[in-house]
Amino acid sequence: xxxxxxxxxxxxxxxxxxxxxxxxxxxxxxxxxxxxxxxxxxxxxxxxxxxxxxxxxxxxxxxxxxxxxxxxxxxxxxxxxxxxxxxxxxxxxxxxxxxxxxxxxxxxxxxxxxxxxxxxxxxxxxxxxxxxxxxxxxxxxxxxxxxxxxxxxxxxxxxxxxxxxxxxxxxxxxxxxxxxxxxxxxxxxxxxxx
Amino acid sequence: xxxxxxxxxxxxxxxxxxxxxxxxxxxxxxxxxxxxxxxxxxxxxxxxxxxxxxxxxxxxxxxxxxxxxxxxxxxxxxxxxxxxxxxxxxxxxxxxxxxxxxxxxxxxxxxxxxxxxxxxxxxxxxxxxxxxxxxxxxxxxxxxxxxxxxxxxxxxxxxxxxxxxxxxxxxxxxxxxxxxxxxxxxxxxxxxxxxxxxxxxxxxxxxxxxxxxxxxxxxxxxxxxxxxxxxxxxxxxxxxxxxxxxxxxxxxxxxxxxxxxxxxxxxxxxxxxxxxxxxxxxxxxxxxxxxxxxxxxxxxxxxxxxxxxxxxxxxxxxxxxxxxxxxxxxxxxxxxxxxxxxxxxxxxxxxxxxxxxxxxxxxxxxxxxxxxxxxxxxxxxxxxxxxxx
Numbered sequence: 001x002x003x004x005x006x007x008x009x010x011x012x013x014x015x016x017x018x019x020x021x022x023x024x025x026x027x028x029x030x031x032x033x034x035x036x037x038x039x040x041x042x043x044x045x046x047x048x049x050x051x052x053x054x055x056x057x058x059x060x061x062x063x064x065x066x067x068x069x070x071x072x073x074x075x076x077x078x079x080x081x082x083x084x085x086x087x088x089x090x091x092x093x094x095x096x097x098x099x100x101x102x103x104x105x106x107x108x109x110x111x112x113x114x115x116x117x118x119x120x121x122x123x124x125x126x127x128x129x130x131x132x133x134x135x136x137x138x139x140x141x142x143x144x145x146x147x148x149x150x151x152x153x154x155x156x157x158x159x160x161x162x163x164x165x166x167x168x169x170x171x172x173x174x175x176x177x178x179x180x181x182x183x184x185x186x187x188x189x190x191x192x193x194x
Numbered sequence: 195x196x197x198x199x200x201x202x203x204x205x206x207x208x209x210x211x212x213x214x215x216x217x218x219x220x221x222x223x224x225x226x227x228x229x230x231x232x233x234x235x236x237x238x239x240x241x242x243x244x245x246x247x248x249x250x251x252x253x254x255x256x257x258x259x260x261x262x263x264x265x266x267x268x269x270x271x272x273x274x275x276x277x278x279x280x281x282x283x284x285x286x287x288x289x290x291x292x293x294x295x296x297x298x299x300x301x302x303x304x305x306x307x308x309x310x311x312x313x314x315x316x317x318x319x320x321x322x323x324x325x326x327x328x329x330x331x332x333x334x335x336x337x338x339x340x341x342x343x344x345x346x347x348x349x350x351x352x353x354x355x356x357x358x359x360x361x362x363x364x365x366x367x368x369x370x371x372x373x374x375x376x377x378x379x380x381x382x383x384x385x386x387x388x389x390x391x392x393x394x395x396x397x398x399x400x401x402x403x404x405x406x407x408x409x410x411x412x413x414x415x416x417x418x419x420x421x422x423x424x425x426x427x428x429x430x431x432x433x434x435x436x437x438x439x440x441x442x443x444x445x446x447x448x449x450x451x452x453x454x455x456x457x458x459x460x461x462x463x464x465x466x467x468x469x470x471x472x473x474x475x476x477x478x479x480x481x482x483x484x485x486x487x488x489x490x491x492x493x494x495x496x497x498x499x500x501x502x503x504x505x506x507x508x509x510x511x512x513x514x515x516x517x518x519x520x521x522x523x524x525x526x527x528x529x530x531x532x533x534x535x536x537x538x539x540x541x542x543x544x545x546x547x548x549x550x551x552x553x554x555x556x557x558x559x560x561x562x563x564x565x566x567x568x569x570x571x572x573x574x575x576x577x578x579x580x581x582x583x
Contacts, residue, residue: 060358
């Protein structure tokens, strides 16, 4: 019988970590440990002596992992991000999905694949949610700036809200810019002049 | 000319300025290219983005392409350093406990004397000193090791750990590290957060250290010579603008924007103007050439510098790779080819004896006006690449 796989997930956000752990545990025989705090990362990883370490690609802590891949690192067994041979395509896919994986050298590809596939699927969902959230935030910010610009125009030119918006939109179209950019320029200029 | 947009990854640091300025002030536009600047969350992600083709060029630690050519660290895509983006610009700093002990001995924080600083550190700290650095393959590591090895400090009394710069202040406070070597603005950030003091600029160890390079995949550099040429020239023009004394206030404003460093311009200006604030006590030191982008062949990828890096990496990681092979990732050949149509003054040689220039010195060059600046190592040693091989 093959030994159980030990997987470490470096993730600060508790909810995200739980989601990843649940998904990974369904792939089969494995122990999943979450490392939620970056101080002494090397020691914590060494304690679990994992076969695979998963970490979000946007996590700056990744550079600490990189150090562990060097032979002189604190792990007994060097951990290498799999990039060669059959796993190369998988690495690219993982990176595109936003997950970086570190795998103990010599671990059989058929044992790695289900774990990485699951991680890729899970990270893709999270990434999409995060993009949507960022998009919503940005839209909200733009809304606020446009409202302020409208207010400035209404006050300066004595026009109503619809006319103020029409003026912003016309200026934006004439200059080939976004309404939000024109509004921002106006608010900035008003701030400087005021 | 058809306008092409090149995706370029960078780390939000002061020395990413040539790329940011090339984009913001129209130097890229002048070469009929657009730059899609992609901030990277870590050096390993930046390397992967370049290696896997998410971007075509990147603002990279000078040691990374050299290390990769030696088979050290991560994936194996062949990278080329097509020009140097910045010379010097790192700082070594200490946490508050160490600062207090140094002050108690009357240490002057002169921000100049590398040997005295090492002796002072040794005198107040009996245990191993733990230094945080941004990445295992970096000028930061090599400068620290060179300094420790050739002073009273000694290589055995330092330990070097990777800490992402945004977490450096936290790591100092938590006592995970005693000191650090980082690029700006992170040293100044530690000072302003009241968690540390600056001890030495990188140039106090080596006056001519190539810090960041513009890297591309080697196959891209060879299949897209036209785009590469435009990119190198746009960055060179941006660096020239940056080197004008009147530019750094505007540059600090641009870099401070939320999209880039998202920090106060005053903090960014310190590295650009060389007026460093060392500690919470407000000591200010003017440091000439703290961070150089242009002039005196600053952007020329000297093969001898790549050899120095390869030689040092070889000692650290106990690998023996031919220096010539490692040095060939610094593409002085491509740089020459693509810069001939500018008025850049190109050195006649692609290698020099590192550490031998003690005063501004005229050297043979394409236009005969090239003066190289001092490139001294603090211990006066010289690195002759031919003598090593």
